[in-house]
Amino acid sequence: MLALAAAGCGGSDDAAIPSPTTEGTAAAPLPEGALSVVVSDPPLADLVARVAGPQVGVTSLVPMGADGHTYEPRPEDARTLAGADVYIENGLDLNNVVSSFALSNYPSGTPHYALADVISPDEVIATDSAEEIAAHGHAHNYNAHLWPDPVYARAYVNRIAEIMVEHDPANAAGYQERGAALVAELQGLDAAFASAIATIPEANRKMVVYHDSWSYFGRRYGLPVIGAIQPTDFSEPSAEELRNTIDEVRAAAVPAFFGSEVFPSDVLAVIEEESGSTYVADLSDDLLPGSPGDPEHSYVGMMVANVRTIVTALGGDPSGLDAVDPALS
Ligand SMILES: [Zn+2]
Structure with missing residues (x-):
């Protein structure tokens, strides 16, 4: 089922880009028979x-x-x-x-x-536990x-x-x-993210997240996801899982752990209080932040805002991101 993409397309690097729309159709009326x-x-x-x-x-x-x-x-x-x-x-x-x-x-x-x-x-990252993979001989999820x-x-x-x-x-x-x-x-x-993440003090280069949408990103930039709080079925963590998470966050000694507004959860305040690590709720991954027309309401804007949030919370210097931030151009 998985296959390598045949990459590659030509063209100039500085073509005019229409402002993207993700809600319904483009602002101008579409031509007859438009795809x-x-x-x-x-x-x-x-x-x-x-x-x-x-x-x-x-x-x-x-x-x-x-x-x-x-x-x-x-x-x-x-x-x-x-x-x-x-x-x-x-x-x-x-x-x-x-x-x-x-x-x-x-x-x-x-x-x-x-x-x-x-x-x-x-390259694909399994979400099954090591025990499940051992029991089946391969991952399922x-x-x-x-x-x-x-x-x-x-x-x-x-x-x-x-x-x-x-x-x-x-x-x-x-x-x-x-x-x-x-x-x-x-x-x-990619280049700006690598440079900005390199400014995070080495001891802080790891992520604890609520929803695990950061494993590929973390692997790319040497910022591994060492803990994800949300169970894979999107339920709330049990009391025991919560206890373990608090211990993990404390042991990891991360200055901050991350979530998104899409998945609000009362347990995050508990983890924050008990672990002494700051909860940062501003990451976006499955949804675009802001409203249509806002610079952050785009893949590029969303990711620059995410990396700015991560680098800042983990003690790095996000100023190198200014050059690629659509909100500042
Ligand atoms: Zn997700």
């Missing part, structure tokens, strides 16, 4: 909209403000899917309810793609959050450009040009 691309989640829809440009309708199935893991599709989502020419999701079981709803509601024969297919099997790592996001963008070219070859040049410009921007992010 309609339905994308499972907002951060991925933003990447697709950047590559697709203003002549294509790009809609995120999971709406703003909803959590993509536990979102239950509504009747209007079936109508959105009925008009889809192409369906793009993350894959790796990010949300099986949304995936099977899409499969039964887009027109039969609609081409569908899983962007996480860009990862090679030896994988962390689906490739996109917070801008290097995987780049592979997503190359794949998106290929998909768009395949379904609309007449406009191939535009897709390739916008794809290449976004790839260049993500390369700049």
Whole structure:
């Protein structure tokens, strides 16, 4: 099921980029017969909209403000899917309810793609415990959050450009040009993130998180996720798990641990009080922060804000991120 992406597209690095839209269609009316691309989640829809440009309708199935893991599709989502020419999701079981709803509601024969297919099997991170893997001889569950790592996001963008070219070859040049410009921007992010994270004092270069969307990002930048608080079924941790987490956070001696507004939980205040580590609730991964039109309401803006938050909370110097921050340009 997993396959390496055939990467690569040409074009200039400084093409004009339309402002991305992830909620419904682009601001200008779409031309007659415009392609309609339905994308499972907002951060991925933003990447697709950047590559697709203003002549294509790009809609995120999971709406703003909803959590993509536990979102239950509504009747209007079936109508959105009925008009889809192409369906793009993350894959790796990010949300099986949304995936099977899409499969039964887009027109039969609609081409569908899983962007996480860009990862090679030896790079994928299992979420099963060591005991479960030993018992079965292999893992059954994988962390689906490739996109917070801008290097995987780049592979997503190359794949998106290929998909768009395949379904609309007449406009191939535009897709390739916008794809290449976004790839260049993500390369700049990767370099800026590596430099900013290198300013974190070495003893603090580790993350304790509530929702584990940071494992690929952490592996990329030498900032390993040493503990995730939320059980993998999105329930609240049990009293025993909570006790263990407090001990872990204390033993790790991290200045801060991280969560997101998508998953508020009362246990976080308890962990903060008992561990002496500060709870930072501002990370975004499954949802775009801000409102449509805000610079942070985009994949790039979201990730710069995330890395600024992480570097600052762990005692590093985030000023090197200014050069890549769309909120400051
Ligand atoms: Zn997530």
